[in-house]
Each structure stands twice: as C-alpha cells, then as structure tokens.
Amino acid sequence: MNIKRLLFVCVMAMLAFVMPALAQDKVVTGKVTDSKDGTALAGASVMVKGTTIGVSTDANGAFSFKVPGTATTLVISSVSHGNLEVAITSGTMSIKLDQANAALNEVVVIGYGSARKKDLTGSVSTVSSKDFIKGAITTPEQLIIGKVAGVAITSNGGAPGSGSTIRVRGGSSLSASNDPLIVVDGMPLSNNGISGVASPLSMINPNDIETFTILKDASATAIYGSRASNGVILITTKRGKKGKPTFSFSSQLSSATISKKADVLNADQVKSIVNANAPTNIISKLGSTKTDWQDQIYQNAIGTDNNLSVSGGIKNMPYRLSFGYLNQNGILKTGNLQRTSIGITLNPVLLDNHLKIDLNVKGTFSKSRFANEGAIGSAVSFDPTQPTTTNSARYGGYWEWLNANNFASTGLETLAPKNPLGQLMQRDDRSNVQRSIGNAVIDYKLHFLPDLRAILNVGYDVSQGTGTVVVNDSAASQYRRFKDAGNVFHGGQNTEYKQTKTNTYLNFYLNYAKDLKSIDSRIEAIAGYEFQDYKTKNNNYPDLTYDKTVVSTPNYAFDEPENALMSVMGRLNFTIQNKYILTGSVRRDGSSKFNADNRYGVFPSAAFAWKMKSEDFLKDIDVISDLKFRIGYGVTGQQDGIGNYDYISYYNLSSGTGSYQLGNAYYQMYRPGGYYYNRKWEQTATSNIALDYGLFNNRVTGSIEYYKKTTTDLLNEINQPAGTNFSNKIVANVGSMENTGFEFSINYQAIKTDNLTWDIAFNATFNKNNITKLTISDDPTYAGARYGGISGGTGNTVLINSIGFNRGAYFVYKQVYDPKSGKPIDNLFDDKNRDGVINEQDLYQYKGADPTSFFGFSTNVNYKKWNAGLVMRANIGNYLYNNRASSTGTIRNIINPIGYINNGSSDVLYTNFSGNGTNYYLSDYYVQNASFLRLDNINIGYNAGRVFNNKANLRLSANVQNVFVITEYKGLDPEMNGGIDNNFYPRPRTFVIGLSLDF
C-alpha cells in the first residue's frame, strides 16, 4: 500500500517534468512602485493569474517576461505590500502597490486550503520570514518566540538542538499531550520524539521556512478535529519562483558562552562550613585544591550554519532546492550536533492551469554526540577542595570519592557523586539520525466544472535513529558494575539503540467555490477524507559492559507500537456582500486508541465574522481604516499522549532480571496490564470573541481576543478503586478544566520614510487555568493528584492538580520566618490544621508554574542600508521550585553523614538550614517568583548592496542572543518547563555574525 502510494507520487513528479507548455507566448514588461512615495519595489513577485508563470522584479522594480497569449491578468505580490491584480496591457505597465493594505490582503494557509487574511473568521496568527528571530536558530519554533499572542515557547535548555515546549493558550489537557499539532506543508507530524535527536523539530532546517501560521481557536482548528485541542501550527516552507535560477547563500558563525553559572560555594566557603560543623573524620577528608567544577565542564562553543538555495523555474515548474549544514558545539563539553539538510520543492502547473502539483521532499541527516548532562548536577555538588585528576590510573585518572571498605568491589563511595569531568569525558554517546518528510499535493480543477477542485495529498515522514553509548570500563560511574558467573567483574557500557518511524498520510478532499452574484455572495465548501498512520519500530539490544559481556538480554528483539487516525471532514464558508462571513465545519475522527464503540468523535465548529469597516457608519471615519468583529465556537478532541492499546488488558512478560523463583526454576512472569475499556475522546469546547483593527491608514493594526476553553472528559490519570483493575492509576475520562484568556496585539509603523522606517510590535496574553473536576466522587480529604518528582528524599513530589486550583500548583509547607532577620527558620512550618503535628495534611496549594500573563515586544529600525532590531519577552506570575537550592543548600548535604563532602547552593549561607528533618524539601521558601524580563535578541544588519561586479547582493549581520534576564528568581534561569529547577542545561549567551549573498 505505502509503496503504491509512493510510486504514484513519483510518477506524478516525473510527468511534471515532461509536460510541455502549449500556448503561444507574448512578452509583458513593467515597473512596480510604492503608491505613496513612488519608490521601486524590488523582489516583488509578478505572476500570471492562476498560474505559476512569473518573475521577480529587479532592484529597480522592473520586470519583463513571456506569458501565454491567453493570459489577461497579472498578480503582483510583495511581502511588504500585499497583492494586487492588474489587467495585462501592452507597453510598459506602471503598477503602484499600496502598502496600507498589505497585511490584510495577505493570503494565509489554513486547514485544508488558504484564505485571505481579511476573510478569516477564526483566530489565526501568521509570522513570516521577514519577522523571524535572527541568529543561531537550530529548531524552527525558535524563529517565532515571543512573536505571537497566546503562544508560549520555552526552550528546553541550552543543549544543541534541544527544541522547545510550545503551549498555545495554556494547553487544555492534563494527562494527554499539551503539544500543538504541527503541520509542515500540509503534512501533519507526530509529536513523539525520535531516538537520537534531542527534539524532532530539530530535523527541520529553519532556513527553509517561509511562514508560520498558528491556528488558535476552535473555529480555526476544528477542521483538524483530533489533536487540535492545543492549537495547530502550520509551517510553510519556501517555494521557488518562476524565472532564471537565483542563488542565495548564507553563512553564520556563532560563539556561545555560559551566561550564568549556578551559584555554589567556593572551596574556602566549603572548608569553613566543614571545619565548623563536621566530625574530625570528615574534616580530614577536605582536599587542598580549589576547583571550580563548573568551569571544568563548560566551554565556549563555536557553531556554524551554512545554507545554499537555488530557486527558479523550468518552464511551468518553479523549483527550489536548498542545502544546509549546521555544526554546533554544546557549551557542556563533548556535546555536538551536525546537521545536513536538503530540501526540494517543485510546483508544476499543468493542463491549462487545471492541475497544480506541490511536491516537497526534505531530507535531514544528523550526527550528534550527547554530553552527559548528569555532569551538570555533579558539578554543583562536587567538593571544590578536590583536584580533577590523580596520579592513579584507576577510574581513568579522575579523582573520586573512595571508601576503603569497598576496596574488594569498586573501591568507591557508592552514593557519592562521581567526578563531573570524568562523567563527561568517559561517556561517548553518539547518534546518527536520518529523517525525510515528503508529500505531494495534487490539486485538480475539474475541466467540466471549474468551480470544483479535487485535492489529493499523500505524504510520509520516515526517520531512523541509531546510536551507541560507550562508557569505558575504568569510568567510576559504571565501575565493575557486573559480576559474571565466574565471579569476574566487568564495568562500563557498550550498548546500542535503533528506532525506525514510519508515518504515512493520505488526504483527499473536494473544494467547491462559487460566486453567487445574484445575491452578492460567495460560497466555498470542502469535504474530505483523511488517514494517518504512525508506526514506530524500537529495536531492543542487550545490555553490554564495555568489554561486551552480556549483563541482560531483552525479551523481544523489537517492539512496534502503532496508532492510526481515520477521519472525514467538511467545511462551509459563506460570504455575504463581502461583509458577513459564516464558517461552519465538522469533522469525524476515528482513533485506534479507543475501543470500537468509543472510537469515533465528532467535532463541529461555527464562526461568524463581520467586516464592520464595510458598513456605512464606519466608511467615513478615517481614523479607523479597518475593523472586523469575529465570534466563534467549536469543539476539538485529544487522544495524543496516551497509551496505544489500553482499552483491553495485555499481558507483559517480565525481564530476565525480574524473574521469580519457584522450586529450582526462575520464571519470567506474565503480568496483566491495567486497562480502561471505556476510554474515549477528551473534548475541548472553545469560545472566542475578537476584534481585528486597523487605525491611521493601517499604520496601527492588531487584534483583541477573548477566549474560554472548557475541557471535559479529561484524559486524566485517576486512582482506580482498589480491587477493580490491574493498575491503581489509569488514564480515564474524568474531570474538567477551564482556560480563560485575553490576548492583545498591536503593530505600529512609527516611522515610514524613504530612508527611515521604524516598526514596533507588542503582544500580551493573560491566561487563567482552573481545574473544576478531578475525581469520580468528591472527598474533601483528597487533596488531588500529586506529581512532579524532585531530587531530595525518595519519591518526594512538589506539584499537585487540585480542584479549584490551576493545573500544576505547588503543594508545599508554609515556611515560618524569623520576624527580625526575615530569614526562614530551619524546619519550622505553619501547622495549618492546628493538630500539633506537621504532616501532609499541612501542605497547601501555592502559586503555579505557568505564567498568568506574558508579553512579547519587538522592534525594527531601517535606516538606509542599515537595520537593527531587538526582541524582548516577559512572563509574569510564574513560579519555580528551586530544587537545586532545596537539595544541596543545607549543611547536611555539604557534610554528608555517609562520610564525604559535597558542594552546595550558596543559599545555605543565607538560610543556614541544617538539612535535618524531611519537610524542608517541601518548604514554600523554595517556590520562588520567577517572573522575568528577557532581552532575547538584538541584531544589526548592513546591506552592502551589489558586489562582485554587480553580480551579487551582499548583506552582513551580527546579533546577540539571550542578552540579559531581569528577575527576582534566585536560581540559574527563571524560564523553565515543568516548574522544577534542577540540573538545567544553562541557556548560553550566543554571539553571531553572518553574511548572505544573493546572486
């Protein structure tokens, strides 16, 4: 089946090459200028309407090209000036484009089609390449951080290619995934990770991307039905333009440095604490060196990113080929990412414009070496009075905590941290990953009924990740970890992994569009079918020591989890008098993750937009150049992020190391798995009310939106009544949650002259999340579902989902402070229920990890050949649990009772916490306000103009990323996913210089 589909695509592609142009040609020439100031518009696209025949204007705004004799109309479009249709005339055409209408004439992709921005009824935001964040960007989503109201993008850390967590309007799920659906050129991607890469999106070259379109409310997303509850991000890659081949080359060189180290004690401070508090046997273990372990593990990291693309047209077929090579070191020593990417897009138009084909193939090859991030925590904890290396060859020459009592086995102090530098240098963790995403969209306008188009979209997303982890057998971390049957010790690790993903996609729909002139209306309808299949094959390999002694073997050679979605969908757009727009859509999704009776979910939506500016009462008010009111309602579903087969109980065979002895034999045990037969779709109903505005001849534009999302039948891990299931917790459909929010965006063109332009954009988002139901029966003594494991103790958690509170509230003890010094008093907490004891009953819900509001600000100034810009972001109301301080900032941590010395957070100098007792881990003292203002990026560019004998255009740029952060938060970085700050890979500060050449 899959092979047939691919074959079909190939045949279509080959056909495209051989199709000749049939009609007689004529030549049109002209010049495109700005309607106001008459400046020439370079780089504007001039196309014959309904075809892909066209060229770009040159530096003087001029164009000249052959068009078919039958052609009557040209479509002129420019990124800055929008689109304009003009009739073809003989002689030199003079075409004036009006910048004012640019934004609103913009055509944006939406689910299964495209629409003019001014005709949208749903909440749709677009960011195109000119507004992308500049600099060393390794994953696509980082191009739009802070650019869109309602979209929070938080990078997962500073490792190369580590990606980000994206939340659209707060996320509407608890146990299911909160990730938005990402669609690349019409091909929906799986959000699941790929073995061997830090983030699946890192396998898409950001340089190939033209626009991001973010669908936020249900009237925009419901056409995607399932998987759409958390928003949809449509990524459109760059396309070729008809004409002579044009080449574009860009190169960047970046240097990343650690922006801030964790605040830990220095050697002298550790010495004085140990000397003052420790018994003599521990004092004697103090070393005499001064080692800053963080300096030992971090480095300045150089990176390069080079991209070359060529685009043009072969007859009726525009094409674009791109090639990229990225080589990025990590600031944590040994880490490296190399990525080679190629992209091909072909957009042939055939059969008198009746057949359009959009063919995209992207291929990416990455080679990574992953640094051992365990070293980050060890560098914070490792005794700074000790040297990095010793004269002994044991443990690879790295200094380690020893315990003479263990000399017969490892010689190591078992529970002490291992040498951070050794952890990095002795672990060689490498991967090779290939991923290809490709699809073909065949858009056929029926010959006998041109109002009707049939669109077939077939695609694939295949990846293969392989990797090896080699740890030398002298490494302390796995020293003599296995004793074989002959009582011989083996150490280290030499393991491999392999994962293959095969996702296939098929979509077919009909699009009918008709102007109903008699009633001054237009109708557009689509109806379609879709099938998506996500298959993963995980190969299992034995656990081997460095010398390849088998420690354990897997039960099965591989596992092949799979899930599939099958859907039908339809949408109707009805536009009356170009003023009132009605949209309705419905989608029915079937998911393999539910039993046959619950499998299908129906997701409807309806929306209405009113172009108020077109009404008489606004026509003459010049201040208001545009005004549109939108209201929408829709229901979306969610089934991502839950088990594939949980509706019946499956038996799992235990591992060889998990066997049980009966008599003289050891049996691998069959265990029935927990299941939930009645599991079904989680549903989110979204209401959205919005106003899009344009003022002062659209020099000020923006939107104001209010939304309310109510999720019911929450996929929520709940406790199962004891005695009724094989698992005491299972993801069931119990509970409900609300997100309400307000978004505001404004774009202001402050200055617009020939030599100087100044643009300012600002967006603000306010979101409130509230859990309204969680359990089957209400028990006031049940506080909620606790989660969020921390470092410290065994099994401590710091977060909770409770009814009446926001998702992810902290569940902590109320710290009592010394009224004089204002310092927290060691192990003194508020006895909330006044029963005389401090236990879980005294924990309370406090704040939360998600911001209550966040803001993005960007500005750009162009002066002659110079341009400069910056991007800032702020989050307000987000709190962070400072786990690094709570787990290391105590005397007990520094003077470990087992008999060794640790370093710890400098917080201990302030609190002087003993670390005795157990409740202090959950003190609200450690839940700290992490509101922040971050200057993400400043950039400056210079357009050197024509160089190399006027053969190429050269631009130069420089920028700094992660310039500074202003925050009260006491830890390393206030911006962190998940609410717990522990051993976070620091985000580097990156300096980038770049050049680009167009020729």
Place this chain on the structure above:
Amino acid sequence: MKKNIFKYIITAAFLVGGVASCTKKLDLLPTNDVTASQVYSSPAGYKQAFAKLYGSFALTGNQGPSGNGDIQGIDEGTSDFLRLYWKAQELSTDEAVVAWGDPGIQDFHNMNWSSSNPMLTGLYYRAYYQITLCNDFINQASDANLTSRGISGADADAIKLYKTEARFLRAFQYWVIMDLFGSGPFATENDKLGSVLPQQASRTALFSYVESELKAIEGSLVAAKANEYGRADKAAAWSLLARLYLNAQVYTGTAKWADAITYSKKVIEAGYTLIPNYAQLMLADNHLNTSEFIFTINYDGLKTQNWGGTTFLAHAPIGGAMTASDFGVDGGWGGVRTTKNLPAMFPDVTGTADKRSQFYTGGQSLEISDLTKFTDGYAVTKFKNKTRAGANGSSLTFPDIDFPIFRLAEQYLIYAEASLRGAGDVTQSLTYINNLRTRAYGNASGNISAGQLTTDFILDERARELYWEGFRRTDLIRYNKFVESSYLWPWKGGVKSGTSVDAYRKVYPIPSSDISSNVNLKQNTGY
C-alpha cells in the same frame, strides 16, 4: 496525455476509496504483549502468570530492578510488599527508626500518619494488587476455562493447585488489610473487574472470610514441606490461621486462644526444626533453612532484582562507621537503626550471651537525639548478603537473602502465648521457648523456668527472636502497648521521651485516594 492524468486521478480516487472502506485499519494490536487467551493457552503460560502472584511479593514490577512498576503514585523502588509492610510494622514501634526524608516515612515513628501517607497508600494498593491478580487468576483457572482450553490430566491438576495457592495468597493479603487498615473494599473472583465498585468489608467480616478461605483450602494444599520452594503448603495456611487466631481478640473482640494452639501445634508437629545457628537465619544462602522456614519470599541478586525487600533490609541498616563489604553489599544507605528499648531486652549488646543480640555500636550512640541522624541509635546487623561460608551473594547490590513470612520460631511463640492466655499446655510451651533460648545461647544457660514464663516475657521474647521481621506493631497492639502510655520508647508519638497517641491509630487510615474513587468506602474512625 490528459487521459493519463485522468487515469492517475481515478487510480488515486480508488486508492482513497480502498483505504476508506478499510476501517479495520483502526484495529491495532501490540507487538509483543499478548492477550489472556494467548497466555492461558498452555500450562507453561499458566505457570508464568502464576509466578506473578508470588513474584509480586518480591518484585516492584516486571523489570528488574526497576522501570516497569506494578504500583503507580509511589517511588518504584519503595513499592514492593516487604519494604512497605516492614515500614508499617517496624518503624511505628520501638524496634526501628529511619534517617531519611522520603515523603511520609517519618510519620510512622512520629505516629502522625494521615490518610494521604504515600507509604501506606502504596502498601494498600500493593495488597489489593495481589488480591486482584489472584481473583483474575482464579477465574482463568476455572474448570470451565481449563476444559475450553483443552488442558486436562496432570496439567489440569497442577493448575487447580495453583488456583488453591492463589486463594491462600489472597487470604494472606486480606489478613494484611485487616490487620493494618481494619476494614477495606472486598472483591473476589465473582466480581467482574471494573464493573462494580467493591463494598467495604468490616474487620469482623474480613476475619471470617480469611478464616473460612484458609479452612476451605487446607485440604487441597499439598502436605507440609512437600511443595516447591517458595510455594505455600498446608503448613503455610496453618501458620496464618495460628497468627489470625492469636490476634482474634484484637480483630473481632472475641479471643480464639484454643484455635491458635490447635493450628500452631499442627505446624510444629509437621516436622520442622530450628536451624542450629540463629545468625544463619538471614544470610544470602538462607534458602538452605528449609527445616525452619515455612513460607518465604525469594530474592536473587541476578534474577530477582529490586530496590525493596531484602535489598532494603541489607543496605538500609548500614551507615556510620560500618563496613559495607562485611555485609556483602557495595554500600550502605545510612537509614534504619533501633531505639534503646530493643538492645535493653538482651543481656548484652555484643551477643556474648544471647547470640540473637546483633547490633553495631561503634560510633553509634544508644540515645537518639535526632531521628534523621544515622549514628543516633544502634544499628542492627541481622541481615547479611553473605553465605554461611562467608562468601558474598551473587550481586553486591541485590542481595540473595530470602525472607521468611512464616518460620517455626513464631509458631513456638504463638503456642506458648496462647497456652498462657488460654489455659493450654504450659509445660510444652516452656519446652518450645527453651528450644529458642537454647539455640540463642548455644547452651541451656539461658533457659527459663516455668515461673518466668509470663505473657510479658513472651512479648519480649518475640522481640528478641523476631525483631525486624515485621511483627512488632501487631504484637504491641495485642499487648495494649502500641498507643498507650504504659509502654514508651524514644520519639514515640514524635516526642523524644515518648508519649501516648490516640487509640484510633491502632489501625491505619484507608488511603484518601481510594475514598475519593469508591463511594462505598467510609474512613476509619478518627482519620
């Protein structure tokens, strides 16, 4: 050319239609996991599912040592039966204190646990997990299922015996629920999984159920000492009955001393003998102790790996100046010690007279000023991952030590106590007690006279013989010394000198997570 295009479009349309009609595409199955009908298609499959019933005593999940846990909402390493049961039975008493900060772990000794205590929640779900597995297995092993799966003859007989043992394991866990939580939800193989909310069974109802089940299966279990190692036999059922009857007054208000005598006697007369050397009870090769051990949880350093059970019991008591390699392990966890009350019951702390006195005192203070400081309180050296010959166990991380749930010594003590309380044969009792003491002292020097044999002596003797084996809380409750002010120990009730606590703490609370999931459940009084 146009024709060709049409041909492809038509082909494509057919392709679409073909896929659309194929809704079977949504019926997907796992690759390696199998359904019940596959597992139970062969006698070998039955045995592997049966092994899980026993294995869920020892292991935390289906992957050793961790990574695929049975119980959710608790750290997997602490989620096995023995580690949780041990904490509930020992940390709440004078026998043990712990230094760690695991959530809820200090509540035991402070006696201020609540219905959200994660350890109690974990233990409760672990017990019901095993009950649920047994209920399902009993159904799978029904005569009708065996017939329909074509299993007959000796295979069918073996599986019927598995079914009987499943009923024993279920009775044992209902006894655990009854002893620790008082009441609890009640489900048997007759309740279809997931279809009904279990009703709450009172402590009396659970007592009757456990008693009737054990008596019902007594005849079908194999003779004492005749089963495979690690599987229950008649003596295991008798031992549980004896223990049940010894505490009947606590459970139901009605004493059953005579029944306790009857069943402990059955065990004692079934051919068990004490092993000669007390110090060899809890060693890496203690599977050799079959003359004394009646029913064990089995561990193996290579094949039955987990972070609870005897891994915990061997590592956690090592800290301070102790040498981990002396115990056959790769390091101590610096956790559990004992209060001064336990060593005070022995003539000396060095084991000179009574060899059962196994303490480590170097660098340890007898008094406890800080529960979270390992060197406060004597360490206990009872569990060692060393063989009788002094070699290390098969793994330095995961000890091979098996854990006896029932051993002969307990039955001697039950017999003696029930005889004293219920007008039984005191002379015979004295012989049994002196058997224990002769082994402890290595000779008759520690033997006692009939006049010294009192119930209070037996409580102390139980501590001396059975300390750290999971009996102490039940014993103190039976002697009215658990919550009362008549018997104190350091930090009892969270006070250094010890204090009484409310009487409702004689049973643990039902976890609030289950109360909020099952409307039929009422919380125990006081919580």
